[in-house]
Amino acid sequence: xxxxxxxxxxxxxxxxxxxxxxxxxxxxxxxxxxxxxxxxxxxxxxxxxxxxxxxxxxxxxxxxxxxxxxxxxxxxxxxxxxxxxxxxxxxxxxxxxxxxxxx
Numbered sequence: 001x002x003x004x005x006x007x008x009x010x011x012x013x014x015x016x017x018x019x020x021x022x023x024x025x026x027x028x029x030x031x032x033x034x035x036x037x038x039x040x041x042x043x044x045x046x047x048x049x050x051x052x053x054x055x056x057x058x059x060x061x062x063x064x065x066x067x068x069x070x071x072x073x074x075x076x077x078x079x080x081x082x083x084x085x086x087x088x089x090x091x092x093x094x095x096x097x098x099x100x101x102x103x
Contacts, residue, residue: 024053030069031060031089038065039072046076049096054081057092066090 028045030038042057049055059065070080073094084091 023049025049025056026053027056027058029058030065031058031063035065035068038069042069042072046094046096051096051098053096055094055096057094059090059092061085061087061089064090066092069094 026045026049028041030041033041038059042055046055057069059069066083069092070083073080073092077097079095079097080092081095082091082093084093
């Protein structure tokens with residue numbers, strides 16, 4: 001596979017890997033989604049994050065899926081690098097390890 005720098009948007013370098021754009025940092029908002037739809041979207045976007053990159057999940061405070069998404073991330077071989085608790089939402093930062101398991 002060929003890895004090459006595609007472009008830089010702000011401080012987020014993006015890589016292209018075999019036609020798929022790889023990012024070092026990705027944010028997705030899963031508020032309002034069912035657990036299964038949120039998990040599917042997180043898994044899809046997680047695959048686009050390169051090794052040692054971070055996926056930020058914005059989670060609805062009322063439906064708090066933080067513990068479920070944290071367990072999912074840990075089962076993928078990742079670490080939770082930070083959790084920011086806000087009155088309206090929870091921001092979960094997942095660091096993709098170098099030995100991450102495919103979702």
